[in-house]
Amino acid sequence: MMVESASETIRTTPSNQNGVSSLSSQSDGGGGREGGSNGDTNGEISPVDLLHLQQQQALQAARQFLLQQASGLNSPGGNEVKQSPVQVPVSMAMMSPQMITPQQMQQILSPPQLQALLQQQQALMLQQVNTHTHTHIHTKVGPRPRLQLGSKQLAFQQQLIQMQQLQQQHILNLQRQGLVPMQPTATMQSLQQAMCPSDLQQLWKEVSGVQSSEEALKQAEGLDLSTNSSNSTSAFPKAASAHISLHSLANGQSHTPKRDSHEEHAGSHPLYGHGECKWPGCEALCEDMGQFIKHLNNEHALDDRSTAQCRVQMQVVQQLEIQLAKESERLQAMMAHLHMRPSEPKPFNQPLNLASSGSLLKRDSDAYPEGLPHPPTSAAAPITPLRQGPSVISSSSLHSHSHSHTHGVGPIRRRNSDKYCTPIASELAQNCEFYKNADVRPPFTYASLIRHAILESPDRQLTLNEIYNWFTRKFAYFRRNTATWKNAVRHNLSLHKCFVRVENVKGAVWTVDEVEYQKRRPPKMTGSPTLVKNMISGLGFGSLNASYQAALAESSLSLLNSPSLLTPSAASLNMLHVGHDDVSSTVEQVNSNGSCSPTLSPQQYSHQVHVKEEPTELEEDSRPVSLLAGVTHSLPLPSDERDLEEDLPTEELE
DNA sequence: ACGCCCCTAAACAGGC
């Protein structure tokens, strides 16, 4: 890609207003250049990268922190549990006030560790600005001999701060784009996201590994969450999802109990599995239950250490619950924002897909046959890139990444639209808001978008400028790189026979010759594999999504992985639509429904100039209605569309 | 390998 891009870039010398934009917009121009992507979209690093970075850094920080503490525990001499409190200074400093108080820390040995970890990060987010903090921290909390780590910590803190700043920027960008409707909490959460249960697990493990003293080991490793029972699985599933079901959380129940009971039922001890002791930090091998019990009584008797470890575990659970609650809240907000029903978490299931995009694809396509309007929510699940075709919003900002694709990167994906033309209507209807706010490249070809714009207009005719306005109005994505996409629009208008230029009083207007449009290619849209593929690739998000998904999943959705979440219901709904992709029909519908275009009466307008297309349209209108109707109605955005034309001039355009 | 699509970039021309 790089090579190509290079050449491309060279040749492209946008005289446009925004050289950058041009680059960014497409793969080719900007192609390889990150610059391009940054330029507009989000500027800087791709969300995915950011997330990864974040996570990694957070993890690192956490590790260091734990290690530090661990070492502290050990060094002091075996059992000095009390020390822990002291050791948390750094974290403390960074922690928000409400967090753990020094006294608490003293009481509880390990909990502080965990909290410190989590909070440290949170605090960082909030206080990134204060580079000084750490200094305070040291002095403030200080009794502990963390001098040894001093420099290291500082370094890592700075790193964290940097990373957080980046993250915040990113978040801001997302918010701007409407991707992250979430409020302020987002930031905080993001940090938390960085630390998913699995991470914690790892942390513990690592720490334990490092620690020389047995105690340390036990302590660290623990968190039953870390149970390695299923290492292969990705992080989330295991730790969090496995034991903590969202449901339980929702209900306020603590997951732990459940799990225990479950295991017991199995006939084994909750702390015993796979031949080893699952006590946090302890991996002692026990041939059988008897031996285990013995071990349990000997090694994990009621003493300070065990008590402390137990507290740590409690903290872990608490943290997870808190995080879960936050994530749930966020999910609700996201769904609400995307017009989904709050109660249905399903869409997100996909997140899991990260791993297997292929499966996703299938799923999506099946679930939502092409143009079906399905919730942009899916977007929520950036995960579902594939299906995305149209409906998914997914990676809004991501598109920036799209550059990775070849030239066309993200552009609207070609065929989808055509083949699925209809999909456009429904898709747009459904995700209107999404596209308006998210900087996501719509998965449709310029031709299909233009056509849609024209058909959507009251008179089914638009001037070039009106078309431009429609684009900018409807898609945040087209608020940049104006030179590029406008050129493309003009190019399409001229090139395709389906677009007819009509001289009007106003000047020239463009209309659609539906017959010609239909001629272009046989509409067979059902979601054939290839189509799906195209969509994906075409979206340009393909890659993006994948990564983005992954990132997202890792960061925030980790908890959602729980199987329970995966519900096919959404899919089923969409299924209904399958088959109807009818291209034009959708459009019509949309219009009639007013979901997108308030134009209630398409007929009203008189085709003054030309009257070619009518026939097809009628058909279209009539049939799909049933299916779409339901969907469309649900969509909330009827009004905006309306105003668009006149309301929005070119303001948005540069 | 070919042809078709789609996309982007650009050069040009005409009109205001």
Place this chain on the structure above:
DNA sequence: GGCCTGTTTAGGGGCG
């Protein structure tokens, strides 16, 4: 001359 609108050409990638 600058901008907008249209037209056309060129080249690249994806896909069947």
